Amino acid sequence: MDKTWVLAEQRDGTPAGIVLELVTAARGFGSVVEAVTWGPGGAGAAAVLGRYGVTKLYNLGDIGESLPGPKVAAAIAAQLAAESRPDAILIGATHDGRDIAARLSARLDLPVLANVVGMDASGGRLTSEHSIFGGSTVVRAEFTGAVPGLFIVQAKSFAAEAAEAAEQRSLEIVEVEVPDTGPSDAARVVTRHEEEHSGPKLDEATVVVSGGRGLGSPGNYALITELAQLLNGAPGASRAVVDAGWAPYAFQVGQTGKTVKPVVYIACGISGATLHVVGMRAAQYIIAVNKDREAPIFAIADLGVVGDVTKVIPRLIEAIRARR
Numbered sequence: 001m002d003k004t005w006v007l008a009e010q011r012d013g014t015p016a017g018i019v020l021e022l023v024t025a026a027r028g029f030g031s032v033v034e035a036v037t038w039g040p041g042g043a044g045a046a047a048v049l050g051r052y053g054v055t056k057l058y059n060l061g062d063i064g065e066s067l068p069g070p071k072v073a074a075a076i077a078a079q080l081a082a083e084s085r086p087d088a089i090l091i092g093a094t095h096d097g098r099d100i101a102a103r104l105s106a107r108l109d110l111p112v113l114a115n116v117v118g119m120d121a122s123g124g125r126l127t128s129e130h131s132i133f134g135g136s137t138v139v140r141a142e143f144t145g146a147v148p149g150l151f152i153v154q155a156k157s158f159a160a161e162a163a164e165a166a167e168q169r170s171l172e173i174v175e176v177e178v179p180d181t182g183p184s185d186a187a188r189v190v191t192r193h194e195e196e197h198s199g200p201k202l203d204e205a206t207v208v209v210s211g212g213r214g215l216g217s218p219g220n221y222a223l224i225t226e227l228a229q230l231l232n233g234a235p236g237a238s239r240a241v242v243d244a245g246w247a248p249y250a251f252q253v254g255q256t257g258k259t260v261k262p263v264v265y266i267a268c269g270i271s272g273a274t275l276h277v278v279g280m281r282a283a284q285y286i287i288a289v290n291k292d293r294e295a296p297i298f299a300i301a302d303l304g305v306v307g308d309v310t311k312v313i314p315r316l317i318e319a320i321r322a323r324r
């Protein structure tokens with residue numbers, strides 16, 4: 001392994017959390033780590049990427065703030081990759097990341113390995129671990145054909161850690177000339193809306209309180225937000241609750257929602273279906289409240305409370321308030 005690339009999604013110079021996780025993983029391969037970024041403020045990401053061990057940053061610029069940013073980024077990244085020939089390209093499993101991975105695969109005529117949850121480069125061979133069958137089984141894979149190997153990596157598969165001071169090198173920024181990419185780029189991003197939230201973000205919170213269908217009614221979801229707020233945590237939800245419209249999609253935890261890794265995860269009225277568990281089982285401690293003592297969530301819980309969530313949670317809220 002000589003060289004690993006990371007696709008560095010960033011917003012106004014702040015790299016997405018998963019980018020720092022991927023750079024940390026790539027550093028562990030013992031190879032040179034380079035990154036490709038695009039969008040407004042790309043060069044601003046250089047300082048933090050350098051602290052995490054990136055030595056070269058290809059900055060595609062704001063690509064004219066064009067709507068098909070991933071399309072343009074993939075086209076140029078494919079050209080650069082064909083010239084620079086990294087051994088592997090690590091891509092976060094985000095909307096844009098998946099989009100770019102598919103386009104890179106087509107342009108480079110190389111396969112993609114998706115759902116990566118672990119990687120190992122010991123012995124000079126890069127193997128990846130993949131979560132399959134809804135997260136119930138993990139398999140190992142290895143590219144044997146042409147490089148670069150394209151990997152789509154799940155969030156929270158690696159912990160982000162800045163490089164030791166001795167490993168931090170000055171980062172070279174390569175400003176890449178972006179050619180006119182034709183009329184498909186006529187669509188422009190004219191405004192962005194940040195989702196409003198108070199308290200910590202779901203995928204960064206140390207405490208997550210999630211509600212499931214066992215809450216019984218949309219009004220009871222307020223118990224989840226109240227408890228989360230009291231614990232300085234973030235509210236989450238099962239897909240059943242999101243599909244029912246009791247909580248927004250941004251709150252969904254699981255295979256098709258967010259992957260969380262808090263210190264404490266409190267599952268309230270959640271059965272523990274595999275497609276939910278895959279997004280939260282890496283929590284350090286899991287507390288489950290469910291009225292069915294046979295509920296699968298208890299199999300992974302460190303602390304289980306068999307009871308009615310609409311009675312247990314108000315009592316818990318009361319007890320926490322009384323201690324303040």
Ligand SMILES: Cc1cc2nc3c(=O)[nH]c(=O)nc-3n(C[C@H](O)[C@H](O)[C@H](O)COP(=O)(O)OP(=O)(O)OC[C@H]3O[C@@H](n4cnc5c(N)ncnc54)[C@H](O)[C@@H]3O)c2cc1C
Binds near residue numbers: 214269273279307
């Ligand atoms: C392609 C696909 C992707 C999916 N992705 C996701 C995903 O990302 N995230 C996700 O969560 N799901 C996902 N699902 C759905 C998943 O399979 C489950 O259907 C879902 O997680 C169930 O949600 P739940 O636990 O809230 O509801 P249920 O399975 O209905 O469980 C409700 C639980 O509440 C308990 N309960 C009932 N009343 C009370 C009460 N008063 N007090 C205490 N406990 C009570 C019950 O005993 C039960 O265990 C996906 C499904 C598919 C097909």
